[in-house]
Amino acid sequence: MKGDFNKIVNGNIPVLVDFHAEWCGPCKAQSPIIKELAQEVGGKVRVIKIDIDKNQAIAQRYNVRGVPTLVLFNEGQIVWRQSGVQSKSQLLSVIKQYTTVMS
Template structure:
């Protein structure tokens, strides 16, 4: 994770966090969806990926027990969170609700 996680999620721009792991099959399925989403919502939402094995303290702080887990932060608070693979349409809708 590059940068300071707290600084990023506490910023003015909403942040979609993709908690994932290298060994996780569903995470590999979620990854191209996240890349497509990033192109579509560029500027409205910042998207970051957190490897739970490399960033265990962050994963523990937010109680991430399953991957992938996606969480949308707005000014430091989680406004939406869901485990499991999410479609691009679902994510676009969630982002629209919270931006």
């Protein structure tokens, strides 16, 4: 996953990463929101889910302490990061604010 992850976040399409865990209640609440968002922004923003238990090195590299943690990458740079459940409208407005793909 590691090489692919770097390639994905450094690409020219913005990437929203949902760091989550199977055992996390709030992550289960975030999941359908992320799915809906992915359908809405499909093609313009890549939305990926990273299980912190299966990808500990990536979680450590980005200092993920709590889940869910959502991170928006634009051309390899972290432009936004937030822990806790986010609504679809919050996420859409973040994407609009930090990228040019939704304007």
